[in-house]
Amino acid sequence: MFALLFLQASIASVLAGAAAWLLLRSAARTWPGLEARRTPWLLGAAAAALTLALGLLPASARPSIVPAIELPAVLSNAAADASSRAGDASADDALFDEHDAMPIEPAPALLWLGYSWLALYSAGLAVCAARRLQATRRLAGLLAASQPLDRLSLADHAGFASLQRALPEVREIDAPIAPMLVGLTRPVLLLPRHLRDFDPAQQRLVIEHELTHLARRDPMWMHASFLLQAAQWFNPMVSRLGRQMAWAQELGCDRTVLLGRPSAQRRAYAAALVAQMRMQTVPGHGTALAFGGRVVDAVGARINMIRDGVPAIPRAVACALGWAALPAVIAASVLLQPALAWHIDAGPAGDPALAAAALPHWQAPMQRLRVSAFFGVLHAPTGRTHGGIDFATPTGTPVFAPADGVVVASTNRYLGESKWGEVVAIEHANGLRSLYAHMDRRQVKEGDHVAAGQQIGTSGATGKATGPHLHMEVTRNGGNIDPQALLGNLEANATRTALQRLKASRAS
Incomplete structure (x- = not known):
């Protein structure tokens, strides 16, 4: 305010x-x-x-x-x-x-x-x-x-x-x-x-x-x-x-x-x-x-x-x-x-x-956040509603855990598919789970306890990706929610294309 x-x-x-x-x-x-x-x-x-x-x-x-x-x-x-x-x-x-x-x-x-x-x-x-x-x-x-x-x-x-x-x-x-x-x-x-x-x-x-x-x-x-x-x-x-x-x-x-x-x-x-x-x-x-x-x-x-x-x-x-x-x-x-x-x-x-x-307030998964695709918009590559949020960032950018939790997935075959690339998923309190896809390198393994701010890997363009970025999803009790609910409003840090698609999605 x-x-x-x-x-x-x-x-x-x-x-x-x-x-x-x-x-x-x-x-x-x-x-x-x-x-x-x-x-x-x-x-x-x-x-x-x-x-x-x-x-x-x-x-x-x-x-x-x-x-x-x-x-x-x-x-x-x-x-x-x-x-x-x-x-x-x-x-x-x-x-x-x-x-x-x-x-x-x-x-x-x-x-x-x-x-x-x-x-x-x-x-x-x-x-x-x-x-x-x-x-x-x-x-x-x-x-x-x-x-x-x-x-x-x-x-x-x-x-x-x-x-x-x-x-x-x-x-x-x-x-x-x-x-x-x-x-x-x-x-x-x-x-x-x-x-x-x-x-x-x-x-x-x-x-x-x-x-x-x-x-x-x-x-x-x-x-x-x-x-x-x-x-x-x-x-x-x-x-x-x-x-x-x-x-x-x-x-x-x-x-x-x-x-x-x-x-x-x-x-x-x-x-x-x-x-x-x-x-x-x-x-x-x-x-x-x-x-x-x-x-x-x-x-x-x-x-x-x-x-x-x-x-x-x-x-x-x-x-x-x-x-x-x-x-x-x-x-x-x-x-x-x-x-x-x-x-x-x-x-x-x-x-x-x-x-x-x-919901609690999470730390940012990277030092600088630049949104290239918002949650809920029509995702151009797939033609489906986007279930997460994409951050444009160069390959090798450190990725951090936004909150305390336990690593429940650290793999390049998430859900048996390679399209996600290198993936890390973390189980948090209050039924929350966060997922990070298309990473270049993973630095944690399943079962690891991570603290808020701890590096879990680096961003990249692995799997089915059009360019280097970090794809982040958040679920609560199994249902996808907007990561902005925990990270805060990110519209001030977004590309023009991402804002245009968000506006069009809200108008539809």
């Missing part, structure tokens, strides 16, 4: 975010200059987002080194109704027809948990969107109340004196805000009128800071960070990574603006930051880059870095941390994320027919 899969992926995202945060914070202790590099922190948030996305892939398409987690399940309503109509004597026929495996679904409590989280996530996403809209409207209101500065006005502004660079649209407002860049595609430089009261050198440094944001394309990366945080609003580590990225952008601009400047100008720059924060009564806006914005509760640390200089770190080191270490976080979180499997321990209370019909 998607709801439970999404819950599992969300947990994996939180763990990936925590791993990325711990990795980067540990690296920052070795290279303090990492705090002024935005890329590693942004990639850390992206790693958590990719973990969330990869966790939503079907279990068959997602690699994992952790066994499936079996969760309690119940028979679906359709299966229960079919069983009650058919009666105890024909419960197996109702649940295991020639087309479908036994329909099961997670227990109601698990479904409630999954759907509750999905509803909570949707509500949180709506809150993030509402806050974003509110912030955008506030910024639009500030822009509407501001006045544009033309060339003459800019020439009269001390902050733009001797400034040799292209300028965006500049507007001024009589409000206690921080100087800020507003907008994504065409950012506007919005300045408070009180900035004119600062020392001319301070004015130039403050404006240079904002224009450096523009040159570094910081507004674009800030919006990307916001989208990652909104999509993972439940992940506190992604929020920390986002705040640290914003902090890195401010430090990066400080370093660029103050590069090579004397200590007197550094002190003036720090004084301008303190003065701006004292005059600023309107809180910062999460959708704008503002000089003096409280991106983290470390204003004192920023002033110290302005005074002493931001520690340098080689760009190659910062890129290596982002592009080499963080993908490892993604891979580890996905590989360590088990699939969900539904397991029926017993039928509903008071219904012995359904309890008897419930």
Whole structure:
């Protein structure tokens, strides 16, 4: 079920975010200059987002080194109704027809948990969107109340004196805000009128800071960070990574603006930051880059870095941390994320027919399953209904016992005929028996006790076969049933021809 899969992926995202945060914070202790590099922190948030996305892939398409987690399940309503109509004597026929495996679904409590989280996530996403809209409207209101500065006005502004660079649209407002860049595609430089009261050198440094944001394309990366945080609003580590990225952008601009400047100008720059924060009564806006914005509760640390200089770190080191270490976080979180499997321990209370019909979950007979012919379809070579399931696989592929049992046949003359090729048959509990035909080599003999996962031979094309494959049959109390009832739905791992024939069989 998607709801439970999404819950599992969300947990994996939180763990990936925590791993990325711990990795980067540990690296920052070795290279303090990492705090002024935005890329590693942004990639850390992206790693958590990719973990969330990869966790939503079907279990068959997602690699994992952790066994499936079996969760309690119940028979679906359709299966229960079919069983009650058919009666105890024909419960197996109702649940295991020639087309479908036994329909099961997670227990109601698990479904409630999954759907509750999905509803909570949707509500949180709506809150993030509402806050974003509110912030955008506030910024639009500030822009509407501001006045544009033309060339003459800019020439009269001390902050733009001797400034040799292209300028965006500049507007001024009589409000206690921080100087800020507003907008994504065409950012506007919005300045408070009180900035004119600062020392001319301070004015130039403050404006240079904002224009450096523009040159570094910081507004674009800030919006990307916001989208990652909104999509993972439940992940506190992604929020920390986002705040640290914003902090890195401010430090990066400080370093660029103050590069090579004397200590007197550094002190003036720090004084301008303190003065701006004292005059600023309107809180910062999460959708704008503002000089003096409280991106983290470390204003004192920023002033110290302005005074002493931001520690340098080689760009190659910062890129290596982002592009080499963080993908490892993604891979580890996905590989360590088990699939969900539904397991029926017993039928509903008071219904012995359904309890008897419930089957265990078997392991796959091979590491990779690719269905070339489903159970119950018209088998092309014979023209008869297919009594098992075929898996396309190269000759020599290991074949494993799907469950504990006793070998009751290991021969190349099964039922006195050679058409089956090399055959192994295993008797299991609950009246179940599995058969594997057209094998290349048998590694067990009659009377052997085998355990689940033990290799019993290799696949091949012996007997009457059109190509290398493994033919598997399962019987229960002597009657053929669909192996998918024990292995799970295999339609996601099937050839196009097999799916077409299955569809045609269901339609007939």
